[in-house]
Amino acid sequence: MCGVVGIISTQKPVAGELYDSLIHLQHRGQDAAGIMTYNERFHIKKGTGLIRDIFDEHNMLRLQGKVGIGHTRYPTVGGFSIEEAQPVLTHVPYGIAMAHNGNLVNYTELAKEVMEKDRRHINSSVDIEVILHIFAHALDHPGSNTDGLSFFDQVCHAVDMVYDRVEVAYSVIGTIMKKGMFVFRDPHGIRPLVKGIRKNDDGTTDHIFASETTMFYSLGFEPAGNVQPGEIIWIEEDGTTHSRKSLDKQFTPCVFEYVYFSRPDCIQNDVSVYRARLRMGQNLAIRWRKHYPDIVPDIVIPAPSTANTAALSFANELGVRYSEGLYKNPFIGRTFIMPGNEERRRSVRYKLVPQEFEIRDKNVLIVDDSIVRGNASREIVRMVREFGAKKVFFISACPPVRHPCYYGVDIPTRDELTAANKSVEEIKEFMGVDILMYQDIEDLKEAVTRKGDHNIDRPCMACLDGWYVTGDIDEKTMENIETQRTNERAQLL
Amino acid sequence: MNVLLIGSGAREHAIARAIDNSQKNSSLHCFASNINPGISDVCSGLILGNINDPKAVVGYAKETSSTLAIIGPENPLASGVADALWDVGIKVVGPKKDLAQVETSKAFTRDLLKEYNIPGGPHYQTFDSMAGVDDFLIELGENYVVKYDGLAGGKGVKVAGDHLQSHNDALAYCMELVDKGGEFVVEEKFIGQEFSLMSFCDGETLKHMPAVQDHKRAYEGDRGPNTGGMGTYSDADHSLPFLKDSDIQEAHTINISTAMALKDKFGEGYKGVLYGGFIATDSGVKLIEYNARFGDPEAMNVLPLLKSDFVDICVHIADGTLKNADVQFQNKATVCKYAVPEGYPDNPVKGEPINVSSVENSGGLFYASVDIKNGSLVEAGSRTVAVVGIADSIVEAEAIAEKEVSSVSGPLFHRSDIGTETVIQERIDHMNSLR
Numbered sequence: 006m007c008g009v010v011g012i013i014s015t016q017k018p019v020a021g022e023l024y025d026s027l028i029h030l031q032h033r034g035q036d037a038a039g040i041m042t043y044n045e046r047f048h049i050k051k052g053t054g055l056i057r058d059i060f061d062e063h064n065m066l067r068l069q070g071k072v073g074i075g076h077t078r079y080p081t082v083g084g085f086s087i088e089e090a091q092p093v094l095t096h097v098p099y100g101i102a103m104a105h106n107g108n109l110v111n112y113t114e115l116a117k118e119v120m121e122k123d124r125r126h127i128n129s130s131v132d133i134e135v136i137l138h139i140f141a142h143a144l145d146h147p148g149s150n151t152d153g154l155s156f157f158d159q160v161c162h163a164v165d166m167v168y169d170r171v172e173v174a175y176s177v178i179g180t181i182m183k184k185g186m187f188v189f190r191d192p193h194g195i196r197p198l199v200k201g202i203r204k205n206d207d208g209t210t211d212h213i214f215a216s217e218t219t220m221f222y223s224l225g226f227e228p229a230g231n232v233q234p235g236e237i238i239w240i241e242e243d244g245t246t247h248s249r250k251s252l253d254k255q256f257t258p259c260v261f262e263y264v265y266f267s268r269p270d271c272i273q274n275d276v277s278v279y280r281a282r283l284r285m286g287q288n289l290a291i292r293w294r295k296h297y298p299d300i301v302p303d304i305v306i307p308a309p310s311t312a313n314t315a316a317l318s319f320a321n322e323l324g325v326r327y328s329e330g331l332y333k334n335p336f337i338g339r340t341f342i343m344p345g346n347e348e349r350r351r352s353v354r355y356k357l358v359p360q361e362f363e364i365r366d367k368n369v370l371i372v373d374d375s376i377v378r379g380n381a382s383r384e385i386v387r388m389v390r391e392f393g394a395k396k397v398f399f400i401s402a403c404p405p406v407r408h409p410c411y412y413g414v415d416i417p418t419r420d421e422l423t424a425a426n427k428s429v430e431e432i433k434e435f436m437g438v439d440i441l442m443y444q445d446i447e448d449l450k451e452a453v454t455r456k457g458d459h460n461i462d463r464p465c466m467a468c469l470d471g472w473y474v475t476g477d478i479d480e481k482t483m484e485n486i487e488t489q490r491t492n493e494r495a496q497l498l
Numbered sequence: 499m500n501v502l503l504i505g506s507g508a509r510e511h512a513i514a515r516a517i518d519n520s521q522k523n524s525s526l527h528c529f530a531s532n533i534n535p536g537i538s539d540v541c542s543g544l545i546l547g548n549i550n551d552p553k554a555v556v557g558y559a560k561e562t563s564s565t566l567a568i569i570g571p572e573n574p575l576a577s578g579v580a581d582a583l584w585d586v587g588i589k590v591v592g593p594k595k596d597l598a599q600v601e602t603s604k605a606f607t608r609d610l611l612k613e614y615n616i617p618g619g620p621h622y623q624t625f626d627s628m629a630g631v632d633d634f635l636i637e638l639g640e641n642y643v644v645k646y647d648g649l650a651g652g653k654g655v656k657v658a659g660d661h662l663q664s665h666n667d668a669l670a671y672c673m674e675l676v677d678k679g680g681e682f683v684v685e686e687k688f689i690g691q692e693f694s695l696m697s698f699c700d701g702e703t704l705k706h707m708p709a710v711q712d713h714k715r716a717y718e719g720d721r722g723p724n725t726g727g728m729g730t731y732s733d734a735d736h737s738l739p740f741l742k743d744s745d746i747q748e749a750h751t752i753n754i755s756t757a758m759a760l761k762d763k764f765g766e767g768y769k770g771v772l773y774g775g776f777i778a779t780d781s782g783v784k785l786i787e788y789n790a791r792f793g794d795p796e797a798m799n800v801l802p803l804l805k806s807d808f809v810d811i812c813v814h815i816a817d818g819t820l821k822n823a824d825v826q827f828q829n830k831a832t833v834c835k836y837a838v839p840e841g842y843p844d845n846p847v848k849g850e851p852i853n854v855s856s857v858e859n860s861g862g863l864f865y866a867s868v869d870i871k872n873g874s875l876v877e878a879g880s881r882t883v884a885v886v887g888i889a890d891s892i893v894e895a896e897a898i899a900e901k902e903v904s905s906v907s908g909p910l911f912h913r914s915d916i917g918t919e920t921v922i923q924e925r926i927d928h929m930n931s932l933r
Contacts (some may be wrong), residue, residue: 149873152855153865155539162873229562249538250555252547460557 007091007413008033008216009198011074013176013186015209015244018042019197020222023075025126026213027056029220032268034079037090042073043182050254051104053089072186072242073180079415086246087310088129089152093127098145100182105133106216107175107196108413110482112491115139115170125304136177148472157239157247164189164237166180173474174259175258175413176232178214180232185241188214193233193474195412201226210244217271231274232462241430257474261414262466263310264403265374266314274458279314284452285402286318286372286375289444292401293323296442302370302398304363305328308385315402316372325370330387353384365393375403376412376443377416377431379423383436385480390437398440405429405443408471411486419486437445446470499524501809502551502559502588504569504579506530506537507883508836509794512801513570514540515861516808522808527562529555535875536865547576552582559588568592568635568812569770576602576649577792579769589816592770593790597760599770601790604645604683611785614759616656618752618776618785622685629772631672635686636933641687644671645787648680653910655787658687669676677824690779691740691929692786694730694796695749697774698811699757700820701767705811706750708736708803708827710796711925716843718915725843726881729835729899729916731892732799736827739892739922741778748783749776756788767816795834798864798886803827830893835918836866836884838911839877848879852908862902882910 010032023040038049038059048068052059070442078090091104107411109115109132116135119125125138143166144159152160157187164187167177173191176198180186190198201221203211213226230320230337232238236250258274259266269279271491305327313329320327369389376382386397405424410416419425423432433441446469467473501517501524503510512536517526518540527543528534538544543562547554550573559567567583569575569592578595591835592598598797599606611619624647635642635717645664646654662668668684675682695712709771710732716722728855733739737746753774760768773789773796801808814823839846850875857863883906888899896917903912915921 029787034508063917143873146873150851150853150875151873153875154535154855154870154873157871158538159536159872161533161538162870165870247538249533250545252545 007079008077008177008215009104009106010071010175010215010220011180011186011188012072012211012213013240013242013244014071014211015242016205016207016211017071018069019071019073023073024056024065025224026123026220027047027075027077027450029223030077031056033216033266034077037078037087038076039090039092039104040068040073040075041092041094041104041180042068043180044068044070044103045181047094047100047102051087051094053087053090058339072180074102074104074180085375089129089131091133092132093129093131094174095137095141097286098141098183099132101137101141101144103137103140103177103179103180105175105477106198106413107137107173107191108411109135109171109175109412110173110477118385131175135158135173136171138168140169140179141166145165158185160239161237164442166187168192168235168444172477174198176216181240185239186212186214187237188232189237190232190234192235192430193257194231194274195257195259195474197258197267198227198231198232200238200465202229203227204337207403212240212244212246214238216266217273219268219271227477228272232414255462255474256460257463257465258461259412259414260453260466261410261462261468266414267316274461275459276453277463281453281454282314282402283318284455285449286315286446288448288452289372289400289402289442290319290322292445293319293442294447296438300398300440301325302326303367304330305370305372305388306363307374308371308382309333309357311374312372312402315374319400320370324330330360330369330450331388332358332360353381354388357388359392360386361392366395366398368398369394370400371399373399373401375406376401376423377406377479378421379432379435386436386438396439397437398442399436399438400442402444402449404446404449406468408468409483409487410468411473411482412465412467414468418463418491419483448459499566499809500562500564501526502538502548502562502564502567502765503528503541503570504555504567504574505739506532506534507794508572508864508881509792510534510796511536511864512797513792516801516804517568520536520807520809522807522809527558527564529558532651532867532878533807534865535868535870536863543920550577550579550850552577552579555579556586560566560586564588565893566812566816570791570820572601572649572789572791573597574754575658576668583651584760589813590769590813591603591815593768594635594766598790600756600760600788601770602649603789604646604928605681607788608683608685610759611661612687612762613780614755614762616752616759618748618754618783620686620688620784622683624681624683625672627676628669628672628680629776629783631669631684635668635907636707638684638686641689642668643685644668644675644685645685646675646680647682651902660858677863688779688784688786689778689927690784690932692775692779693738693741693749694747694793695748695753695776696793696800697753697772698795698815698820698825699737699753699768699770700815700818701761701769703822704750704754704757704772705820705825707800708732709738709746709749710793710799711743712793712796713913713916716838718812718913722844725838727793727795727836728838728913730795730799731833733833733892734829734831736829736888738924742814749774751782751828752776752785764849767818771817775805778929786826794835794882797890798884801831802862802886802888803813803830803832811926823922830888830890831884831895832888834886835883835899835903835912835916836881837912838881838905839879842911847877847909850878851876851908851909852882854883854906856905856907857885857902859902877908878912892917892922
C-alpha cells in the first residue's frame with residue numbers, strides 16, 4: 006500500500022498542501038512519512054510514525070518551493086527504519102526525487118543488476134530506490150544522442166526503461182530539479198493513481214497527483230480522472246502538460262482498494278469506492294437469502310469502520326436493523342496495518358467496545374470487509390459472545406483470501422492466510438461462529454465493475470483466485486519472497 | 499477547445515504544428531500509432547493504440563473532452579472512425595466511411611464521375627474476373643493502368659511502361675488480383691505532368707490550397723521503385739511552372755463537382771480535405787485519383803503557408819460554414835524533401851541513429867518514421883524526416899531544403915534533384931511538347 010501525493014503549482018508554495026494531503030492519506034500507511042520540495046535546492050523531511058508527529062512548524066518552514074511530493078509509508082518490502090522512508094533522491098542527472106506506492110516482484114534481482122551492471126549504489130531496501138536508479142540511469146544514458154528529442158521524450162524513454170525492466174506494481178510520482186514533475190503508473194495499473202487540476206486566476210493550472218481523490222475537495226482541486234495504466238505524464242514548471250500512454254496491456258487494478266484500502270469517499274479508477282461497497286453488501290444479501298432463506302438475524306453490526314458501508318446496504322436489502330453495536334475509538338490506527346501479529350490481537354480489544362444493548366439476547370450478524378489472518382475477526386466474535394449474543398453469524402464482503410499478494414498489499418506469506426490453510430468449515434470453527442459466509446468472487450467483481458464509466462478489463466484478484474497478471478509468480482518466487490519477508494519481520498522483534 | 503488529432507506521421511506533425519499555431523486557445527491530444535517526437539512536443543496528451551479502431555478512438559476523445567477531431571491518414575476513414583466520432587457528438591474533419599470511398603474505392607470514384615458527367619475521367623472498365631480484360635487492353639493499346647480496388651498503401655497501382663512491360667504482364671497482375679478476390683479497374687494511361695490540388699471542403703463550399711507536385715520515384719531522374727513520395731514543391735503564385743491558369747481552374751471545377759456529386763449521392767456533405775491527384779495533358783486536366791485527406795508530403799508544403807487560423811477553418815468545415823472562413827496562404831514557394839533510410843523502400847536500414855541537430859530551422863523539420871532507442875532518435879524503416887524550405891522562388895526554396903536535408907546525418911538518402919531549375923525546366927519543356 007502506501008499513500009503518495011505530488012503537487013506542482015505555478016503560484017504558491019506546496020508544503021502546507023502536501024501536509025494536508027498526507028493527513029488525508031494517513032490510513033494508507035502509518036509507519037513513516039516524508040515530504041520533499043524544491044526551489045533552488047531540494048528540501049526533505051522524513052520520519053517514522055504518524056504525520057502529525059513528524060512535521061512541525063520548524064521543518065515545514067524549511068520545505069520551500071512550488072513543486073513537491075509527499076509519501077506515507079506502509080511497508081511491504083524493506084524494514085522500518087528512517088532510511089526506508091520516501092521520497093528518495095539522486096543528484097545525477099539533474100537531481101531527481103521519487104516516491105511510489107507499490108511493490109516490485111523481482112526486487113532482489115533488480116537491485117543486484119542495478120548495483121553491478123549500472124554501477125549505482127542502493128542505500129536502502131526500499132523498492133522505489135531501484136526504480137529511481139533505473140530511471141536516472143536511462144535519463145543519463147552516456148553516449149546517447151538526444152538531439153531532436155524534447156525533454157518529455159527523454160523522460161518517456163527513461164520510463165520505458167522502467168516499464169521494460171519492472172512490470173508491476175508501482176504508481177510513481179517524481180520531480181526533476183528546475184524542470185517539473187512526472188508521474189507514471191505500471192502498465193497493468195494495479196496500484197491506484199488519480200489526478201486533479203486547479204485553475205489559477207492568471208490562466209495557469211496547478212496539478213495534483215495522489216493515491217486517492219480524498220484531499221481534492223478540501224484543497225480546491227477538481228478531479229481529472231486516473232493516471233491510466235502505462236501512462237507517463239510530465240508537467241513543466243509553468244503548468245504545461247504532456248502525457249503519453251499505450252493501449253496494449255490489460256488494465257487490472259487492485260480489488261483490495263475497494264474492499265479495504267481506499268477511503269470510501271474516493272473515486273478509484275472511475276468507480277466510486279463507496280458505491281462499490283454498497284453493491285458488495287447488496288450482493289451479499291442476495292447470496293444470504295439464497296443460502297439461508299429462513300434465517301433472519303435480529304441485527305446487522307459492521308466490524309468498524311470499513312465494513313460500515315457494505316453492512317448498511319446488506320441490512321437495507323434484507324430489511325433488518327443496522328446497528329453500530331461495536332464502537333470504535335477513532336484515535337487508534339487500523340489494526341491491519343500494524344506490524345507483527347501479537348500486537349494486532351491486543352489492539353482489537355483496545356479499540357473496539359461492544360454495546361451491550363445492541364447485542365444481548367439477539368441473533369447478531371457481523372459484517373466485515375475481509376478475513377485475512379482471522380485473528381481480529383475471532384476477537385470480535387468472542388467480544389460479542391461475552392456480551393450475551395444468542396447466535397453469531399459472520400459474513401465477509403471479500404471472498405476467502407487464499408493467496409499472497411506480491412503487488413503491494415501486506416499479505417505476503419501463505420502461512421499467515423487463514424483461508425490458505427483452512428477450509429471455510431474449519432475457519433468457522435476457529436472463529437467460533439454459527440454461520441460463516443463469504444462473498445462470491447464473481448459477485449465481488451460485479452460489485453466493483455457494475456457501474457461507472459470505467460475501462461477496467463478485470464480487477465486484479467490474485468489474492469482471491471491466484472491469477473497473477475504478470476504470470477511470473479512461480480513456486481520458487483513465492484518461497485523467496487516469503488523467506489525474505491519472514492526474515493525482515495524477525496529483525497523487528 | 500480540445501482538439502484530437504488521429505495519426506502520427508509527418509503529415510500529422512504538420513497538422514499538429516498548424517493547430518499549435520492557432521490563436522484559438524486549444525489543447526491538443528493525439529491518438530497515435532507510433533511516437534512522433536515532433537507531435538509529442540506540441541500536444542498535451544498522446545495515446546498509442548490502433549488508430550483504425552473506432553471504439554478506442556472515441557474512448558480517448560471522450561476521456562480528453564475533445565470537441566473537434568482531425569483525422570490524418572486514410573485507414574481510419576475507411577474503418578468508420580469519423581462516423582463513430584460524429585455519433586457521440588464530436589465534430590470531425592475527415593469524411594465518413596461512405597464518403598471516404600472517393601479514396602478507398604477506385605471503382606466507386608470512376609462510376610461517380612461517369613454518373614455525374616464530371617470531366618477528367620479516363621476510359622476505364624471495372625472487373626472482378628478475367629472476362630473481357632484482354633479485349634479492353636487491346637482497345638487501350640500501350641497506354642493503360644491497372645488499379646486494385648481498395649487501399650493498398652499506394653502499391654496497388656501498376657502502370658504500362660513502368661511496372662507492366664507488356665499485355666502479358668498486365669494479364670498476370672490482373673490474375674493476381676482476381677485470386678486476391680477483389681475488384682480492379684483497367685483504365686487509360688494519361689501522358690502529361692501530374693500535380694496535387696487539395697481543397698478544404700465542408701460539403702458545399704470548397705476553399706482551395708496551392709497546387710503541389712510530388713515525386714513518387716525513389717531515385718533521381720524519376721527512376722527506381724515507387725514510394726510514398728520523396729519530395730514536393732509549390733510555387734509562389736499557388737500554381738506550378740508548367741500549368742496554365744485554365745489547368746488550375748479545371749482542377750478546381752472537378753473538385754467542386756465531385757463534392758457536389760458526393761453530397762447528392764449520400765444526402766450529406768463531404769467534410770474534410772478533398773485531394774485530387776491530377777494530370778495535365780494535351781487534352782486538358784484529367785483526374786488520376788482522389789484521396790480523402792491531406793497528402794504526405796503535400797501537407798508540409800501548404801500548411802506552413804497558411805496565414806489563416808487552421809483550427810478556425812476546421813471548425814467551419816465541421817459546421818458546414820466554410821463560406822464564412824478566411825482561408826489565405828502566403829505567396830511563397832516551398833520545397834519539401836524527405837530523407838529516407840538507405841535501402842528504402844525495399845530493404846530499408848532500421849534502428850540506426852540519426853542526428854538532426856544541424857538543421858538550422860527546426861520549424862521546417864517534420865518527423866515521420868522515427869523511433870527512440872537507447873535515448874537516441876533512430877530511423878524506423880520508412881520515410882524518416884522531411885524538411886521544408888520556404889522562399890520567394892522555387893529555386894531559392896530548393897537551396898534551403900537541400901542544405902537542411904543534407905545536414906541530417908545517418909544512413910539516409912534523399913533526392914537532390916527535386917525542385918531544381920533543370921528538373922523544373924524539363925517539366926515545362928515536356929508539357930510544351932505535348933500541348
